[in-house]
Every structure is written in C-alpha cells, then in structure tokens.
Amino acid sequence: MSVTLGIDIGGSGIKGAPVDTLTGQLVGERRRIPTPEGAAPADVKAVVAELVRGFGLPGPVGVTFPGIVQRGRTLSAANVHKDWIGLDADTLLSEAVGQEVHLLNDADAAGLAEARFGAGAGQDGTVMVLTFGTGIGSALIHNGVLVPNTELGHLWLRDKHAETWASDRARERDDLNWKQWSKRACSYLQHLELLFSPELFIIGGGISKKADKWTPHLTLDRSRVVPAQLLNEAGIIGAAMQAALLAPPVQSSRAAAKKA
Structure with missing residues (x-):
C-alpha cells in the first residue's frame, strides 16, 4: 500500500x-x-x-x-x-x-483518476475526460500520461463559446430537456473528436449522477462515450x-x- x-x-x-x-x-x-x-x-x-x-x-x-x-x-x-x-x-x-x-x-486530477481507476481503466490510447457543471473542464490523457491544462471548455463552435452553450449550467439556464442538451453536447464532442480522435470520452461533473437521462442520446460515430464512475472522489x-x-x-x- x-x-x-x-x-x-x-x-x-x-x-x-x-x-x-x-x-x-x-x-x-x-x-x-x-x-x-x-x-x-x-x-x-x-x-x-x-x-x-x-x-x-x-x-x-x-x-x-x-x-x-x-x-x-x-x-x-x-x-x-x-x-x-x-x-x-x-x-x-x-x-x-x-x-x-x-x-x-x-x-x-479527475481525469487522471478516471483514466486509471474509473471508467477508463484498461483503456489504451487517448482518453478525454470532460466535466460538465458550471463550465466544462477537460483532461486529455494518452497511454496514462496527462497533457495538462487543456481548458477545452473555452473552444468556440462557430459563434458559440462551448461552456456557456453546452455546460450543465447552460442546460438549466435555457430550460433544456436532456435530449435537447445532448444535441448541444454531441456537437461539442464531435468537434473534439475531429481534433483529437480519442478512443473514449468520459463524461463527469454533476451530470454523471444522471447518466440514464442522457446516455441514450449522446453517441458518436467513432469514439465511445461513457459516464464517469468516481464522482466526488475523483x-x-x-x-x-x-x-x-x-x-x-x-x-x-x-x-x-x-x-x-
């Protein structure tokens, strides 16, 4: 130990x-x-x-x-x-x-934990962990090695600032149902998929506690998308x-x- x-x-x-x-x-x-x-x-x-x-x-x-x-x-x-x-x-x-x-x-920190001991355990290659809450936090890990301070919640999707458009706070602010929010989140993930081609997206933050609400709607062509497992301990x-x-x-x- x-x-x-x-x-x-x-x-x-x-x-x-x-x-x-x-x-x-x-x-x-x-x-x-x-x-x-x-x-x-x-x-x-x-x-x-x-x-x-x-x-x-x-x-x-x-x-x-x-x-x-x-x-x-x-x-x-x-x-x-x-x-x-x-x-x-x-x-x-x-x-x-x-x-x-x-x-x-x-x-x-949350990304390191999820990639090693949580939803990304055993996954080789590139793993991207995203925390959806007040904003969008990001962690990029390749074969267990962290690329620090990516801050990918601040990307722009044409005229939309990602975290002010697709965060959990944006879902609440705009009174979106989970299918509507998932459509925004999917657009954001598709952009990240184009840039980084991760094998796996792990979705954390407050919404990971309600994974059954959005997992049916949040799918991509190439990358797998799964909810985080470690929650508040990550x-x-x-x-x-x-x-x-x-x-x-x-x-x-x-x-x-x-x-x-």
Whole structure:
C-alpha cells in the first residue's frame, strides 16, 4: 500500500482523504471544510493546513485547483480570488503545511483518476475526460500520461463559446430537456473528436449522477462515450496520484549507507 493525502479545492467545500495510489481507494474517512468566502489564498491556505494537520499523514500532499497550474504556479482564477493569478502556490502551501505540496488543475486530477481507476481503466490510447457543471473542464490523457491544462471548455463552435452553450449550467439556464442538451453536447464532442480522435470520452461533473437521462442520446460515430464512475472522489484520488508521482523516490537505508 502506498498512501498519499489528496485534497480537492471546490467552490463550496475543500475536501481531503488519504488515498492508496496503487488501487485508487480512499483508505480513511473523507473530511470536508467549507470553502472560505472569496477563496483568497491566505484563507484557503489556512483550510488546507487544517486538513493536513487533522490527517497527520507524512509525505507529499496533492491539491487540486480550479484553474491553470503550471510548474506550481496558478495562472488563472475564474471562480476564486484574483490574487491566485501568478502565485507560486506550491511554495505557499508547502510552507503552510510543512510538507511538500503539489497542485494541479481540478479537471486534470479527475481525469487522471478516471483514466486509471474509473471508467477508463484498461483503456489504451487517448482518453478525454470532460466535466460538465458550471463550465466544462477537460483532461486529455494518452497511454496514462496527462497533457495538462487543456481548458477545452473555452473552444468556440462557430459563434458559440462551448461552456456557456453546452455546460450543465447552460442546460438549466435555457430550460433544456436532456435530449435537447445532448444535441448541444454531441456537437461539442464531435468537434473534439475531429481534433483529437480519442478512443473514449468520459463524461463527469454533476451530470454523471444522471447518466440514464442522457446516455441514450449522446453517441458518436467513432469514439465511445461513457459516464464517469468516481464522482466526488475523483479529484481527491487524482491529486494524490499526482503528488505520489512527483515526490522524490524514497531511498532505502542500505542504499543510502552504500552511497555514503
């Protein structure tokens, strides 16, 4: 068993749990603290530190972020405080918790988890995970390797901005039934299929809980389309996977003595 702590920063709550990164299973109770209003870096840092202290698990910590993350810096902040933009968030959180912290985009985290342990388990080639909610998050994985920060919800379909036209919020805003929404989503997926030719689309986000409503209507000519399986645990699992991947290897005492 290789256990790493994963933390998922969401719009309403910050959730964490220890994860066996060899199996994708949570090995302890998930804990949740409400996201501070405004989600300023100092306030979020305090919540993350509280969660890490509460679990008392040594080693690296993986944390998701609702925006672009590049080399530990947060470069966008659509639904959190603007002070995150350009911030060295890895260093900020690492210093706050006294452990090595690695951030990654929240959709990327969910994608890693789904591709390895969820609906994409055992699938070779290119897998695309899309989360339909307030916007559209995306993760692109090829043979288990993540291409980070794709942000494909911001594509334009002629005169339509994809996530403001085909997200779950757009479905509610425009009072669409599931067949009507699926027609929009299908147009979006067909465009992605043309660009990336994935073997598999995994559909996550809030709508994955209602898969029976849309799966009969959402089909493509070449790619398979399936609902996500890990639901609210995907971000936590993916964050832990990333942290375990980036952590330096643990050197055995015998090897260390030999090297010395």
